[in-house]
Each structure stands twice: as structure tokens, then as C-alpha cells.
Amino acid sequence: MKDNGSTLTADTSAQGRHYVLVCSSCGRREADDGLVLDCPSEHAPALLRTEYASLGFSPSPDREDLFRYRSWLPAVRTQENAGRTAVYRSKGLGQALGLANLWVAFNGYWPERGALLQTATFKEFEAHTVLCRLPERQVMLTVASSGNTGAAFALACSQRQVPCLVIVPGRGLRRLRFRTPLDPCVKLVAIDDGDYPDAIALAAAISAISPFQAEGGVKNVGRRDGLATVLLSAFEEMGCLPSHYFQAVGSGTGAIAVLEAAKRLHSCVPRAATSLPRLMMCQNLPFTPIYTAWRQRLRAPDGESAACFRDAVNLVYADELTNWTPPYEIRGGVYDCLVESQGDVLVADNASVRQAVNMFLELEGIDIEPAVGVAVACLREAVARSKIGKDSVVLLNVTGGGRRRLSQDYPLTPAQPQLRLTRESLSPARLAETVHGVTGLCASAVSVA
Secondary structure, three states, rough: OOOOOOOEEEEEOOOOEEEHHHHHOOOOEEOOOOOOOOOOOOOOOOOEEEEEOOOOOOOOOOOOOOHHHHHHHHOOOOOOOOOOOOEEEHHHHHHHHHOOOOEEOOOOEEEEOOOOOOOEEEEHHHHHHHHHOOOOOOOOOEEEEEOOHHHHHHHHHHHOOOOOOEEEEEEHHHEEEEEEOOOOOOEEOOOOOOOHHHHHHHHHHHHHHOOOOEEEEEHHHHHHHHHHHHHHHHHHHOOOOOOOOEEOOOHHHHHEEEEEEEHHHHHHHHHHOOOOOOEEEEEHHHHHHHHHHHHOOOOOHHHHHHHHHHHHHHHHHOOOOOOOOOOOOOOHHHHHHHHOOOEEEEOOOOOHHHHHHHHHHHOOOOEEEEHHHHHHHHHHHHHOOOOOOOOOEEEEEEEEEEEHHHHOOOEEOOOOOOOOEEEHOHHHHHHHHHHHHHHHHHHHHHHHH
């Protein structure tokens, strides 16, 4: 990894990490080298979680960005100006819904609120933390994305000149627009007629080859703890934990992260010693694999049921949520978090989502991503059906917003893929050829760092 001038700052814990990894299933504890994704013990799949040396909640007073919470981030270096969640008590939307204690965790671009995320979504928190967790030895990070995560990693890796391969479905390309061109160390592959799971499958095949390194998705503790800072920022501003947490989910990684953060706060901060927030996960009809499994109280989603959702990808307004293989059954995953938090899964149709997007813009004054519209629509329906009380302390995670405002303030350049593929390229007969082509494309990028 290359130190790009003053951008990277060595942390005082760089010689010895300030946390250990703990398996959610067997409790095994082990040191981290920045790349570990799985427990080596033989048991069913389970998420690793971080256990930090710092047992108290101690934000760093010298930082106002993501790394304000570095004592609870699995990072051995920091990034300057990494951005942070803007948290405020809603007036317009809260009054319209009759919720006096509706708080908004805004993640995106809204300068007047101090929100300056360059890709307009909270995925930047994932990217910065994952990169600051990596060891110094050379790898080619491989990231599969529906669009927003790919944009965040492309930007962060470009800024630091960290070699990275980003694989996205063709429809996700519209989310990869930047204020400056990407560094050549970042290579972009688009599967024109593909979906998110197609990108995941190709990334897995490539990551089996050195020096390619799977970023890991939900298994990467850097991802989850980076997203967990949304709740840490909210706790600082609110002075308490919310009773209900609303977020639109595709994989559910952000909601899992929030519960993990809530449990840390619950165990060490007296004013947080209330019930854990109820996770209210929201999905866009008719693409509802998590909702369907939860309604049937299945520990593991039915394979045939999951596969049928592929046909619904093109039928939803919030296509960034179309992951039909979410981390539902894995130990420590979506199912466990819903049970532990006494949470629920809600759904909204496209018409309701569009109305909610317009409602937020009118009442709060900023544009939001389609996924956030799903959460707002579900929140409105939950209030109407008395699923939450008028005095509930609600935290709404605006996972992305201000993209339109960003494009008004800056000219944005669309990223151009270096390689375009089709699903036919991913067939067993063509896969070896495709992988060879992608690895050849990336050879020059690895030599940059």
C-alpha cells in the first residue's frame, strides 16, 4: 500500500492491533492481520466480531470525522477528512408523521448540515475502514457491488493509490460518478446484463488467485464497524439509544452493524443501559427475500424462494437493494439480529417509495436515494398502523442523499469500465477465459502501489 503524502496517518497502535476477532458461533478469539474473514474452527458459517481494548465510549476530541471513533474501529491508520454522519432532530418529517422524537442520521452530501460524503452514501465509511485495516503487504482488493459500495471503494482506493478491482452490474454504473478521474490503480469491470450476485460470483472466482484479495462484504469487520459509526454519531447527538431504528436493506449489513454498536454502548455507558434498538428493516416490493423469510420465521431462506426474486430485480424502484442472497442465516447475521433486537421487516411498494422521496425533499429540503425512500415509506406506514408509538425515539438512517445537490455543486465525471462483460461470459465454459482476461487487465494496477 502506498502512502499518498499526508493522506495516511500511522496510528499509535500500528505495531499491535488494539482489538481481537471473536467468532459469533464458537467464541474463538484470534489476532487480526487485516485480512481475516472467517473463523478457522469447523462449524456452520458465522460472522466474526471485534472486541476492543478500549471498554469505554471515548470519541477522539481532535477529530470530527469517521475516525473520531477510532478506538472502536479495526484500523491501524487513519484517513484525513473521511466524513461523518450528520445527526439532527427532524422538524418537517417528524411533525408530518406526528413523531416528536424522530431523529435523522444523514449520510451523504449536504454542506449546510456538515455532510460532505463525496459519493453521497454511507458506503464511504465501509471503504475507509476496510482500507485502514489492511496490512502493508501488497494485495489487489476485489470488490463486488451493486453500485454504491463500488463507488466508495473506487474513490477511496484512488485517493490512496491502493490497487482495487471493482465489479458491478451494468445498471450500477450510473452511481460511479466522481469529481475527479479515478487513478489507474482502480480497475472497473461491468457485467452489462448482470445483477449484484453475478458480480459477487465473478469476484469470488478471481479472489482465488494471488494477489487478488476478497474484500469480504458482511464478513469484513471493517465494513460493519465503519457503518456502526452511524449509531455512534447518533448516540453522541441524541444522548441516548433510539427505541426504533429504521433502515432500508439489501444485505442488512448496516443494520447488523448498528446492533453490534448498540450492544457495545449498552455494556459500557450508563445512559445507554436501556433496551436495545428494535431493528426495523425495510424492503421494496416485490423484491423482498428478507421480509419473506422473516414472515415465515425461517432460520434459513428457502433456496427456490430466493431464486425467484431474480425476476423481480427490474420491478423495483430501489434497485440498489436487490441482493437475493443476503447474510440471513449466518450466525450473527440478519436473522439473529432481528430476534435479539425484537425487530421486524417492513415493505413498501414503488408508488409509496416515490411519494416518500418527494415528501422528504419537500419537508427536509434535500434529495434522498431511492433506498431511503423505502425506509421513509415504511416508517410512515408503521406510524399509521400504530406499530410504533407517537412518543417513540426513532432513528431514521438516511443511507444516501444529496446526490442531486452534489451534481449541482460540482461537475461529475462518469467512470468508464476498462472491461465490459455479459452473463454469457460467466458461464462455466467461459469463466476461465473471463477470469484470465480480468487478471490480465489488473496486472498494471498491482504494479502502481
